[in-house]
Amino acid sequence: MEQGIFAAIDTNDLEKAKNLAQKISKYIFGLKLGMEFFYSHSSSGVVELISSLPQQPALFLDLKFHDIPNTVAGAVRAVSYLQPDFLTVHSLGGADMIRAAVEEVKSQSSNSKILAVTILTSMNEKNLISVGIKDDIKTEICRLAELSLKAGADGLVCSPLEIQIVRENFGKKFTLITPGIRPKNFNSNSDDQKRTLTAKQAIDLGANYLVVGRPITQAPCPQNAAKSLMQEIALA
Numbered sequence: 001m002e003q004g005i006f007a008a009i010d011t012n013d014l015e016k017a018k019n020l021a022q023k024i025s026k027y028i029f030g031l032k033l034g035m036e037f038f039y040s041h042s043s044s045g046v047v048e049l050i051s052s053l054p055q056q057p058a059l060f061l062d063l064k065f066h067d068i069p070n071t072v073a074g075a076v077r078a079v080s081y082l083q084p085d086f087l088t089v090h091s092l093g094g095a096d097m098i099r100a101a102v103e104e105v106k107s108q109s110s111n112s113k114i115l116a117v118t119i120l121t122s123m124n125e126k127n128l129i130s131v132g133i134k135d136d137i138k139t140e141i142c143r144l145a146e147l148s149l150k151a152g153a154d155g156l157v158c159s160p161l162e163i164q165i166v167r168e169n170f171g172k173k174f175t176l177i178t179p180g181i182r183p184k185n186f187n188s189n190s191d192d193q194k195r196t197l198t199a200k201q202a203i204d205l206g207a208n209y210l211v212v213g214r215p216i217t218q219a220p221c222p223q224n225a226a227k228s229l230m231q232e233i234a235l236a
């Protein structure tokens with residue numbers, strides 16, 4: 001099973017992003033660029049960042065598309081030339097929207113994989129109730145996982161706490177990516193992640209790729225943080 005770590009480069013500052021990526025890219029599998037970076041620097045910033053690196057890392061463009069199917073297809077088309085390995089859509093956008101993204105990738109003859117984000121790792125059951133979802137998280141995740149995989153998604157993004165139930169119910173054939181990774185000694189009191197596990201726990205439960213942001217990017221030495229996470233999951 002393919003496994004590795006994507007470092008989430010969440011910053012508005014292009015130079016900071018380049019600096020960080022140069023320090024850590026040789027230790028990890030790839031870079032994840034999301035809204036914070038993309039809305040600041042758009043596609044040209046992605047090209048500038050990637051081309052500043054000695055070797056091209058895997059690219060996870062985490063733009064979490066969530067709109068009507070036609071608009072999402074257009075967004076997928078707009079970023080296809082960046083050749084991201086992974087692109088995200090929200091499962092809650094529904095089957096037609098997911099299918100539109102998958103079909104657009106095919107029509108571009110692109111190798112990008114569409115991943116469906118189930119429930120954000122920053123949400124707990126209380127937050128779900130507040131938006132009208134009354135089922136427990138695991139039931140809701142399984143409902144969204146089934147819908148997404150049936151609509152053709154290549155994989156899922158979920159919290160590490162749901163890896164086991166998703167693998168048990170839907171098998172091993174799809175890519176499973178989990179954010180919400182927190183080292184044991186990480187002070188997470190002040191951040192927004194609520195459904196977390198360590199890197200090793202997530203890999204042992206069957207995740208393919210882990211997304212790690214602040215535990216690497218805000219570490220005193222990001223290279224060491226990346227290296228020790230790779231050692232923790234025995235990929236270094």
Ligand code: C5P
Pocket residue numbers: 008010034062117118119120121122157158159179180181193211212213214215
């Ligand atoms: O800093 P931290 O490790 O919390 O970063 C997690 C990254 O994963 C962020 O870029 C966030 O947007 C992303 N993400 C998440 N939960 C999801 C999907 C993506 O935290 N369900």
